[in-house]
Amino acid sequence: MDPHEFVIAHEKIPRGERRKVLLKIGKLYDNTEINIPVEVIRGKKPGPVLFVSAAIHGDELNGVEICKRLLDLRQLKELNGTLLVIPIVNVFGFNSLSRYLPDRRDLNRSFPGSPNGSLASRLAHIFMTEIVKKSTHGIDLHTGAVHRTNMPQIRAETDDPETLRLAHAFGISVIIKSNVRDGSLRQSGLEHKLPMLLFEGGEALRFEESVIKVALDGVLSVMHEIGMLDQLRKSRRPKSKPYIAKSSFWMRATRSGIVRTIGRIGQLVHKDEVIAVISDPYGDEIETVVARLEGIIIGALLLPVVHEGDALFHIATFEDPEKVEESLSDLDEYGL
Incomplete structure (x- = not known):
């Protein structure tokens, strides 16, 4: 459960408040500060702490739009617990339409990171410290790479009962029990026993309406399943029976x-x-x-x-x- 007063980036946010917090991650060559914006929404009632993140790979844009639409929903006024929405984790890559950081490192191979390592390692460390370690559940949004598309699917550690519950609640047909990659956010989440889903859908550098709608419905279904939302909005999409791939x-x-x-x-x-x-x-x-x-x-x-x-x-x-x-x-x- 979330504490009465939630602290992130040295800011104390009481229940019932919504605030945008900036995680300082460095500067550009010209001394311009670079931050990761985090929208913190705290319900008046206690509940889980869920993070929803996108653009760990800076060219994977569907998740950015999914986060934006999530933040626009009136339902969040009736939230239980705390929601952390990070539409753009890799701000360097996003601004250059690149999967990678300026040092050509893959942020999703750099977790859990280090405060004294490379740029990627430092960014990963900040995300772990300020987001992952303060959460009870997580959803990370991805797409295929450039010129590659993925059918909407969930990748998860299905041997963990709570993670499997989230995967079923997401409500799409295909669940992949995929091996975690060294240095990935999902691997670090597993090490911290954090129930976490990785959503894949569509291709890089595109907004795909069908993928965005499916994922947004899935995120809301998970929030309902874990008690963060008492009611779900109506969706014209029938909820799919999930099948776990062998x-x-x-x-x-x-x-x-x-x-x-x-x-x-x-x-x-x-x-x-x-x-x-x-x-x-x-x-x-x-x-x-x-x-x-x-x-x-x-x-x-x-x-x-x-x-x-x-x-x-x-x-x-x-x-x-x-x-x-x-x-x-x-x-x-x-x-x-």
Whole structure:
């Protein structure tokens, strides 16, 4: 539960107050100060402390819009507990439309960080100290990389009962029990026993309305599940039955050239089914790429040119992939 007086960046925020707090993280070459803005919303009643963060990779923009719309909701006036919303964690990368920090380090490989390390390490340390360690739950919003798109999905440590409860509450079809990466925010959250979800949806440098709507509904559903909201707004999106993937794997280009992708996001593909055709620019030396196993396509390359070994499709395997595909097709009429 949140304390009566919540302290962040040396500011004391009582219950029932909403305030924007700036986490100081450094300066530019010209001495301009750089801060991470955090919107702190405290309900009048005690409850969980949830952080919702976006743009740890500075070019992943869907999460920024999700956070903005979350902050605009009137429902937050009836909040129980404390909500910390951080629309832009990697402010350096966001302002340069880059995944990385100025030193080319990946912030999401730099946690838990250090007060005396690199720029990425220091930023990670500040985020851990001021946000993660003061929270009871977390949701981190991501997209695919540049020229790659991800179907809306949750990545979580499903062996933890509380995290699994959050994943089910989010209400989308695909949950991936993915291995945590060294230095990731999710790894540090696990080490602090923080129930945390990572949402993936869409591609970098884009606003995608369907992804934004799905994720916003999911965040609100989680808040309702943990008692931060007593009522949910009406949504025209039917809540999906979640399915936990058994595993996932990448299908890669077998040669360099021009690729024509046949598989699509959300499609069930069978073992040995042709999912892409690669040729040289003259139409010669054609090769086909076939699915290694049966599964659902949850991520895809959007570029038509590839080098040998480039990732083409991310495929997740399930106990009953037909039911997963059916669940996904039920959402097509909603543009989701």
